[in-house]
Amino acid sequence: MPLNRPTASELVAAIAAYRQQPDADSRADAYYGKIIRHLEALLAREATLAPRYQKNEREVIKQSADILGLKDSDAAMLAEAFSQGVLPDALQKILSLWLPLAEEKLAIDNPRYPL
């Protein structure tokens, strides 16, 4: 469950592009201003929290690969294995690993999201 795109650098570029050519309508510009404040707060959280998140993500991927008996573990390989279907017992274990990680990701992307 890598952090999603746009990446931090893509978001920074998107904000800069908007600021170079802001909406001429003041109401629309105020709306985009709100989006920019939201994204800047997200970027600040990402800078602080992403290293720990990524470490935990690697661990969850590794444990999930172990449950499925995969030799190697990366997100793409795991996604491919998941897409083939997971047996019910393994699914319970996998859900218990990934749900806390999803919450941790929301702490970066939207900590106010109701859980």
Add this chain to the structure above:
Amino acid sequence: MAITAERIGQVLPARLAGQVEISRCRRLTAGASADTWRVQATLDGQPQDWILRLDAGAEDLGMAPGKTWEARAQQAAGEAGCPVARVVTILSGQEGLGEGYLMEALPGESLPPVLLKDDRYRPARDDFCQQAAQALAAIHRTPPAVLDGLPVQDALTQVEQLYAMHQDYGEALPVFSLVYGWLKANAPECASPALVHGDFRLGNFLITDNGLRGVLDWELTHLGDPMEDLGWLCVNAWRFGRRHLPVAGIDSREALYLAYQAATGITVDPLHARYWELLGTFKWGVICQYQAYSYLRGHVPSLERAAIGRRVAETEYDMLTCLQDLTELNHAP
């Protein structure tokens, strides 16, 4: 050719029987699903307030059957008793405006935050489940024969289509793949496809003090499993922050299921309806990706589109909780 008020003023009168005088024509939205105009006119001296929905410029996610089918489904559901705007005329595309249709404007509020918070709508909220279930019953009893040719989209068709879209974005997101694998293995069969609205959720209803006045936005209509509409209505994105009230942020699933049973005589299998809730959440996740990639690939240079990409995290969490609930329901005695 760009659609303008002048062009509409030239085309519409020729489509309608009677003397038409257009007094005002203004664009309401030019968005993902339609180019929408409000047209005020007189027809044989009688004042008219119309909405014109055109295909022009609309994005195609590959899920919409087109404006002609949209209008025909809305008409047919209305004849079956669903509250909808009356379709005045359907444009074939030959008139110079592209595919589209003209319908009567209905009164009512559609904005979810207003509907969920304003005291004025409290009675409408109290009656919402019952009225939504009655509208769904009408949609689902619409004879499919009158919509012969409208595409059938069963669960498996949609799951495969959405996963192909997801894969095209090239991000390896194991939660999407986990849910895809489960949805594929557990897809319900659809022996008797019914008319499905396809986007039956808060935001697509016109509601007055007296309750549900109109079901809008039929652009994702198709033939399929009626439980799809019940599941989509409960997707967390359409609860607008009220996670504890699964039906549109207003009521419980049980209330909806009982109201649907009362309106149709069909007992809702919670596992079946919640399968579609998970599929709906998966769909919303892919739509968030679609919007983000429309920015990333340079099709729509919008900061809003960029921002929505980071809402995918919300859909991943929602998919996991939905899947956990489903596995627990599966094991319930």
